[in-house]
Amino acid sequence: MKGVIFNAVEEAVVRLYDEDTWDDLLDAAKLDGHYTALGSYDDADLGALVGAACPMTGHEPHELIRVLGRHAFPHLADRYPELVDEATGTHDFLRRVNDIIHPEVLKLHPDAKPPSFEFEDLSDDVLRITYKSARKLGVLAEGLILGAGDRFGEHVEVTIISGLDEEVTVFDVRAVKMADQSN
Numbered sequence: 001m002k003g004v005i006f007n008a009v010e011e012a013v014v015r016l017y018d019e020d021t022w023d024d025l026l027d028a029a030k031l032d033g034h035y036t037a038l039g040s041y042d043d044a045d046l047g048a049l050v051g052a053a054c055p056m057t058g059h060e061p062h063e064l065i066r067v068l069g070r071h072a073f074p075h076l077a078d079r080y081p082e083l084v085d086e087a088t089g090t091h092d093f094l095r096r097v098n099d100i101i102h103p104e105v106l107k108l109h110p111d112a113k114p115p116s117f118e119f120e121d122l123s124d125d126v127l128r129i130t131y132k133s134a135r136k137l138g139v140l141a142e143g144l145i146l147g148a149g150d151r152f153g154e155h156v157e158v159t160i161i162s163g164l165d166e167e168v169t170v171f172d173v174r175a176v177k178m179a180d181q182s183n
Contacts, residue, residue: 001040001041001042001043001045001046001135002037002038002039002040002041002105002109002112003035003036003037003038003039003040003041004037004038004076004079005046005072006035006041006045006046007035007037007075008072008073008075008076008079009046009049009068009072010022010033010035011071011072011074011075012067012068012070012071012072012075013025013053013068015071016067016071017057021056024056025049025052025053025056026049028052028056029045029048029049029051029052030048031045031048031049037079038108038109040109040111043135046137050064050065062139062164065137065139065140065143066139066140066142066143066146067143068140068143069139069140069141069142069143069144069146069147070143070144070146070147070150071143072143072144072147073143073144073146073147073148073150073151074147074150074151076144077147077148077151080101080104083096083100083101083104084151087152089152089154089175089177090145090148090149090152090154090156090173090175091127091173091175093148093151093152094117094119094127094129094145094148094173095119095127097117098116098117102114102116113133113134113135114133115131115132115133115135115137115141116131116132116133117129117130117131117132118130118132122172125174125175125176126172126173126174127172127175128161128170128171128172128173129145129170129171129172130168130169130170131168131169131170131171132167132168133167134167136165136166136167138160138163138164138165138166138169138171139164139165141169141171142158142160142169142171145158145171145173146158149175152175153177153178154175154176154177154178155175155176155177155178156173156174156175157173157174158171158172158173158174159171159172159173159174
């Protein structure tokens with residue numbers, strides 16, 4: 001897993017709690033925590049951090065990963081503003097991930113193994129997303145989707161259709177501009 005993801009998780013923990021909590025998590029997980037954005041790290045480090053954080057925060061693992069993903073999105077968006085700022089909303093942004101964002105990530109990090117996404121319009125405000133990744137982090141993707149909704153000022157509802165802990169997760173993502181929420 002690329003270090004930029006760990007940097008985003010660190011920023012989320014510090015934003016939600018404080019720097020001491022991040023240090024405590026690293027100690028509890030027995031990790032040194034020197035994650036550089038360009039570095040590659042063992043996927044198990046994220047699992048160790050989540051395992052250490054659950055008893056400290058009172059969150060269940062899925063809930064914690066979802067929250068961290070949501071609060072990590074601003075770090076990723078700030079790091080790559082040119083990839084986010086051109087999008088007109090959550091659905092438009094999500095559609096750009098395969099064709100614009102992940103190719104750019106691969107230019108910077110040729111050894112990265114980003115997930116892939118497939119899309120199907122179910123209605124004007126509901127997009128079906130099929131997430132594919134050997135990392136089985138559909139719940140992190142869900143959190144990042146919610147964070148994207150926050151960034152674009154949209155109320156986003158994510159319904160898991162299947163496979164949350166599998167290599168393939170299917171989501172229905174409903175996104176409505178905050179001002180348009182009359183129903």
